[in-house]
Amino acid sequence: MLSVNGVTKRYKKFLANDNLTFTIDNGEIGILLGPNGAGKSTIIKSIAGLLKYSGTIEINGLDNHDMEAKRQLGYIPEIPALYDTLTVEEHLEFIRRAYKVEDTSMKEKLLERFELSDKRKKMGKELSKGMQQKVSICCALIHNPSVIIFDEPMVGLDPHAIKELKQVFQELKSEGKTVLISTHMIDTIEDYWDVAHIMMNGRIAATKHNRPDALEEKSLAELFFEITEGTRA
């Protein structure tokens, strides 16, 4: 479970996140939706423990800076930066060792799944951005984390990989994992989410649950455009 309580983040005078509070339960997929500059990546980075903020962030009840919490977290960054002279396979091996994962088969499964088997000997600097993103995703999943946060994961991926990734989201959900995805690409979201937070100016402007009984409510896209085009405060 991921719990964000009253998180505020300032960059000097700029308020990037304003008292954000939300929870994503086990087996839920949460979406952070918003235009550029809404504060989505900032909260994702805060959850990953990369930024200073006020408020609390808990991963399965543990402070996100706790080493055990870090072991339970998978993070796919916005910029899939890899080590230039490390091969795809070595990236996965490095992460496997870092997280002390005994099971070596996971590496092969992920390489196969994301069509990276034939690229296993390619170095980071030889990969396209989309390939780097795939490696980044594999690295985040190899230690079987219970909470996974994705920062703009679809950017740079080809349609096959996007399809595969959506399948991964569903599987993670079915395995009872907590998934948080930050995106501004509303057309890629479809219907796999459970709760969507629409962010605007560092705040959660609206929250929508994906329930069968909510059919008569506005669609997520309608709500998003209504908020971001300024017709709703």
Add this chain to the structure above:
Amino acid sequence: MTGATLYRKLNMARRKPVAWIIVIVGIISAVSSLLSMDRITFHLYEGDEKMVFGILAALLLFTFDYSFAVGFRSGVLGYSLADVNFHMAGPFTERFNLLLSFEYGLSSILVFFWILCVNMPFFSMWTGLNTRDALIFFLFAVMAAAVAFPATSYVSARFSAGVKARLIPILVLIALHFLGAFLFIRDLIGEYGSFENVKAVKSNVILGELGSSRVIRSFPVAGQFITLMERALKGDLFFISVLAAALVLYGAVLFLLYKKTHFNYYEDAYSNAQKIADIVEASKAGVEAVNTGISRTATVGKETLDRGWGASAFFHMHLFENRRTSKLFFVNKVTLVYRAFALLILFMVDGVVPEDLEAVVVLTGVVTMLVLNAIVFGGGKTVLEFNRPYIFLVPEKPARKLAMCLTADIPEMAFDALVCTIMIKIVAFHEFTWFPMISFIILMIAFDLLSSATGLLCVRLLGGFGKFSVMFVRYIAILALIVIGMIPSNIMAGLLVAIVARSMSTALGMIILSMAAVYFLIWIAMVFLSRNILERSDAF
């Protein structure tokens, strides 16, 4: 944590065979330089032990200062974006991740030691310094670095968010140096009666006085090291073991301090990550971050970008960016440190050359300043242009775009040339008149441009082989260029001097101006040749 990181490091290292060769060549050249000192039989200052110790004391202080300054680059700087994604967001403690940035700083210190090592035979020629004494010096130099570097690295990481807090120790160190210089001069005046008398004293005597000065001996840490080094050089090796024991204790204290401190530097490291990508790119050319202005904080003021058209837009954009970082953007603090080192050499030369041969001092000064450019100007901000698409895409002639980027550094080069001119003027007051001075400024700017173009070529051609390879090749290439440039310039100067010159200072001016012309022509040729790096090589 350690096992995984070691696995990564080893795999990355084995893909850089050229870097390993460079490291091996570097070690061999350093060791052979030190061993060769005992075989040198020609010594200009044979027997002047006081001066030898003065030089070693100054070098030890310089080593301490350098390690102290490098430590401040650790903690916040020195991480790649991949480090942020995998190490900082991964299951590694902040304390462990600090080691990654230490590696970045330590490599700079190792290069510094290598430069000291390979220059030791020259010191030996001047002073008669032998291998044993050099080894004792290096032992103390390593210990001085071992004290300064981890301490300032700690401060850098602990106060990562407070740039001002991190600057305080540096400012205190600079203030101490000024105070030390003032007290040293005051002591000299007291000893010799007046400032005029001090000015008349030969530089080797002044250096000797520096080594035994109570001022340098009371300098925090480095001063006590100098005192103990003197004892060790006189054969009292007991203090080396005492100092080693003290260092172990110091290490234990630092270890505890690191263990107990709650670090919180990730945000600063992350926000610098893109800058680091630029710094790494620049460092591949051996360009220190401070020489590109990357690490300077820029703030938006009232300045506007309203000049430049086509290729000249690069020139004005670079100037504009520089102005945004500081009104005194052309002042490069690290360069000033290197120049201070050159002044030390000039004082040594002045001490041995008869007064009627001051021109020799001038020419030595000129060559010394040029050689140091192998370290100072290696491409500057132009190196960073290769990370962006514009220099490749803007529809202008590549040579023109390159030239426009390189010439944007002229204000910095001009200021540096002015500082060098003043330094030579201090040592060679009579012969270094207006004509040679102006010629020298032109020479320095021409050579700085050439040095920058060489740096660019090295980074584009050898960037894949790693930082050390590029630095090594660039250093050798620039030394070769100095020699190559001197041959035709000397012939040209010889002809001109024979026909036109009526005084030594005019002759000096002509020689220097001839060198400037040659280097400028080589620079133009190099810029035209370098167009291939924009046209025919892979862009960023």
